[in-house]
Amino acid sequence: xxxxxxxxxxxxxxxxxxxxxxxxxxxxxxxxxxxxxxxxxxxxxxxxxxxxxxxxxxxxxxxxxxxxxxxxxxxxxxxxxxxxxxxxxxxxxxxxxxxxxxxxxxxxxxxxx
Amino acid sequence: xxxxxxxxxxxxxxxxxxxxxxxxxxxxxxxxxxxxxxxxxxxxxxxxxxxxxxxxxxxxxxxxxxxxxxxxxxxxxxxxxxxxxxxxxxxxxxxxxxxxxxxxxxxxxxxxxxx
Numbered sequence: 001x002x003x004x005x006x007x008x009x010x011x012x013x014x015x016x017x018x019x020x021x022x023x024x025x026x027x028x029x030x031x032x033x034x035x036x037x038x039x040x041x042x043x044x045x046x047x048x049x050x051x052x053x054x055x056x057x058x059x060x061x062x063x064x065x066x067x068x069x070x071x072x073x074x075x076x077x078x079x080x081x082x083x084x085x086x087x088x089x090x091x092x093x094x095x096x097x098x099x100x101x102x103x104x105x106x107x108x109x110x111x112x113x
Numbered sequence: 114x115x116x117x118x119x120x121x122x123x124x125x126x127x128x129x130x131x132x133x134x135x136x137x138x139x140x141x142x143x144x145x146x147x148x149x150x151x152x153x154x155x156x157x158x159x160x161x162x163x164x165x166x167x168x169x170x171x172x173x174x175x176x177x178x179x180x181x182x183x184x185x186x187x188x189x190x191x192x193x194x195x196x197x198x199x200x201x202x203x204x205x206x207x208x209x210x211x212x213x214x215x216x217x218x219x220x221x222x223x224x225x226x227x228x
Binding site: 099103 | 144154155157158204215216222
């Protein structure tokens with residue numbers, strides 16, 4: 001069965017510093033991997049997705065993630081945090097070819113001025 | 114384009130009462146999903162429809178939860194009777210097709226509190 005583990009429940013950064021949100025996945029087959037962001041009282045929004053093409057995936061708002069099969073990781077990064085990045089971030093896995101998404105427990109990103 | 118619409122946004126009920134949530138997906142999206150998000154956890158799929166047929170309801174507590182998608186468009190999710198542990202945000206999502214890594218678009222959710 002597919003699963004993801006988000007290694008940090010909370011991450012705090014200062015505005016303008018890099019962001020790293022860590023995710024490890026478990027999948028018996030070729031997975032599709034996603035990062036979603038959830039702002040307070042708003043719906044989940046797709047940041048980026050990996051579907052077995054390029055291992056470095058660029059998303060919206062300057063975020064990117066790198067699929068590393070040898071490490072079973074799919075960490076999310078951004079070079080410079082902005083106050084508006086403060087939100088809950090979910091790493092998500094699905095079996096390629098299927099629509100069922102399995103969410104991690106989330107990482108809350110806090111950005112201080 | 115208009116996003117996924119859900120109503121109500123908030124609902125407070127007492128245990129053993131019934132409650133219903135409504136979802137209108139993005140126009141043209143064949144696949145509709147209901148998720149339950151308990152505080153501090155990631156969303157969990159309850160049921161997936163493709164058009165008006167159920168694709169996956171393996172995690173739906175069928176003794177108290179029911180869902181339908183008449184005419185393959187709008188959907189309702191019902192809980193009867195509600196329990197305290199049903200307090201959660203209920204998210205509706207839709208996607209254009211099933212069978213591939215299609216992006217799922219989420220609504221704002223309905224926050225349910227069971228007292």
